[in-house]
Amino acid sequence: MIIIEDGxxxxxxxxxxxxxxxxxxxFMFGTEDEKENRVIRDILVVxxxxxxxxxxxxxxxxxxxxKGEQYAIDNNLTLLGIxxxxxxxxxxxxxxxxxxxxxxxxxxxxxxxxxxxxxxxSWRLNDSSQFDEEKITNxxxx
Amino acid sequence: xxxxxxxxxxxxxxxxTARLEVKAGNIGDTIQQLTTNFPDLKKHLLDEKGQVRxxxxxxxxxxxxxxxxxxxxxxxxxxxxxxxxxxxxxxx
Numbered sequence: 001m002i003i004i005e006d007g008x009x010x011x012x013x014x015x016x017x018x019x020x021x022x023x024x025x026x027f028m029f030g031t032e033d034e035k036e037n038r039v040i041r042d043i044l045v046v047x048x049x050x051x052x053x054x055x056x057x058x059x060x061x062x063x064x065x066x067k068g069e070q071y072a073i074d075n076n077l078t079l080l081g082i083x084x085x086x087x088x089x090x091x092x093x094x095x096x097x098x099x100x101x102x103x104x105x106x107x108x109x110x111x112x113x114x115x116x117x118x119x120x121x122s123w124r125l126n127d128s129s130q131f132d133e134e135k136i137t138n139x140x141x142x
Numbered sequence: 143x144x145x146x147x148x149x150x151x152x153x154x155x156x157x158x159t160a161r162l163e164v165k166a167g168n169i170g171d172t173i174q175q176l177t178t179n180f181p182d183l184k185k186h187l188l189d190e191k192g193q194v195r196x197x198x199x200x201x202x203x204x205x206x207x208x209x210x211x212x213x214x215x216x217x218x219x220x221x222x223x224x225x226x227x228x229x230x231x232x233x234x
Contacts (some may be wrong), residue, residue: 023232050230057232062199062206065226069149079150082229089233097231100197102151103186107231 001135002122004040015045016085016110022054025084027068029077058084081106091121093131101125144221155182170213199226
């Protein structure tokens with residue numbers, strides 16, 4: 001399970017809304033207990049470096065990735081995952097998401113539509129390189 | 143000894159170690175040592191042909207080895223090597 005603190009969640013949703021209709025992206029930081037329960041306490045907004053059309057793809061540059069790892073060290077947190085938005089699409093990982101996904105990371109997807117209908121869902125790769133949904137315990141979506 | 147920085151998602155394959163010391167002449171030797179010492183790392187770094195996966199970036203400082211001499215890029219005692227997973231995705 002994963003808990004997303006209000007401040008972190010608000011920043012990610014704000015990023016998804018402000019970046020619409022392009023995809024936004026960034027890092028999620030927090031803590032994890034021995035049962036792999038996670039708490040997202042902080043985020044870092046990152047520029048979507050995908051060349052060309054950003055409405056259906058995102059990319060984080062290697063230099064930004066290094067900054068993300070350093071941010072975790074500087075703030076004594078663990079880099080727990082990546083968030084990105086799916087403008088006008090459900091918060092379900094695509095095949096592109098799956099093929100690019102790393103083990104260990106939580107992948108939070110923010111579905112955002114023109115009417116600002118927002119849905120958050122989180123996913124993690126299992127040992128068969130398929131996504132399993134990770135329950136967000138403090139979030140209800142309609 | 144050169145230093146290799148392991149990214150967070152791959153640390154479970156290096157006994158949760160973030161920084162590893164290697165004695166190697168170039169990047170190819172470095173990867174060889176890493177995958178010998180931590181076999182579970184191999185499939186995440188190398189493809190079926192034994193080449194660095196396209197989803198994996200290897201940097202020396204701020205320079206991508208693809209812009210240097212790739213696997214033949216020299217490694218010195220004070221070289222800091224970062225393994226950086228390519229982070230990407232999207233709706234389609």
